[in-house]
Amino acid sequence: MxxxxxxxxxxxxxxxxxxxxxxxxxxxxxxxxxxxxxxxxxxxxxxxxxxxxxxxMVGDGVEVVLSCLRNADFGPVVSIGMGGVAIELFRDVTYLALPVSEEQVVAALRKLKLWTLLEGFRGKPAADVEALARAAVRFGDLFVASTEVQEFEINPVIVKKKGEGLAAVDALVTACRQDTLA
Structure with missing residues (x-):
């Protein structure tokens, strides 16, 4: 078998x-x-x-990082960019204040080098950008509602080919310090 x-x-x-x-x-x-x-x-x-x-093991796709954090100056933000080990190498990430719409997510993604991979680079199929945008919006909404969480990172998210969705591979959650909770 x-x-x-x-x-x-x-x-x-x-x-x-x-x-x-x-x-x-x-x-x-x-x-x-x-x-x-x-x-x-x-x-x-x-x-x-x-x-x-x-x-x-998740199959082929584009590795993306999806992260939310509470920024002292801007409040809750979502970041999206190249994920996996490429996050530290390329630092190709965009930040959006929450809440965010799917249209805002896609517009921000289009400004990244990551967009070329999501469109289908060198014969690879186009990735499921719609599923990524929906996930970013839902992830951000959940984060805003979870005031006890300081930071929540999913890295990598594997964005599969168009119509096949995505898969979260690894995640890290950081709770707020007790003295900072309102």
Whole structure:
């Protein structure tokens, strides 16, 4: 019986920058490999109880970061841009004050280099920009309503080809400090 490949990684609460630390393994095929990797990751970190996440490997698409944060000057904002490891390399990100509309999201995306990838670069199919815009709006609305959250980042979001939606691959949530809650 054929099984889809898995991804094995340490939970964000135990290591924020998992890729750089060698704490993510793609295309894992067996339960034995999952167990061996979990032991290896925990040993590498010196945390025998570190949480390990095993998830289905998401197929092809454009990696995007979708993040919300409470900015002291501008209030709640959403940022969208190149995701995965490219976020720190290219810093191709746009910021929008919340709440935001789908039209505002698409207009902001069009100004990024990311837009070329979303349109379908070098023979790749066009990505589901409509699903990304809807997700950004809903994500922003949820963030505004969740006043106990300081920052919420999903990175990467895999934007699949047009009509196929997207998949959130990894997320990190930071709660507000108790003394800052109103």
């Amino acid at each position: 054929h099984r889809d490949p898995l991804v094995v990684k340490v939970l964000p609460s135990d290591a924020e920058h998992k890729t750089e630390m060698g704490l993510v393994k793609l295309r894992v095929q067996s339960a034995e490999d999952v167990d061996a990797l979990a032991q290896q990751f925990r040993q590498r970190m010196g945390k025998p109880q570190a949480g390990i996440l095993v998830q289905e």
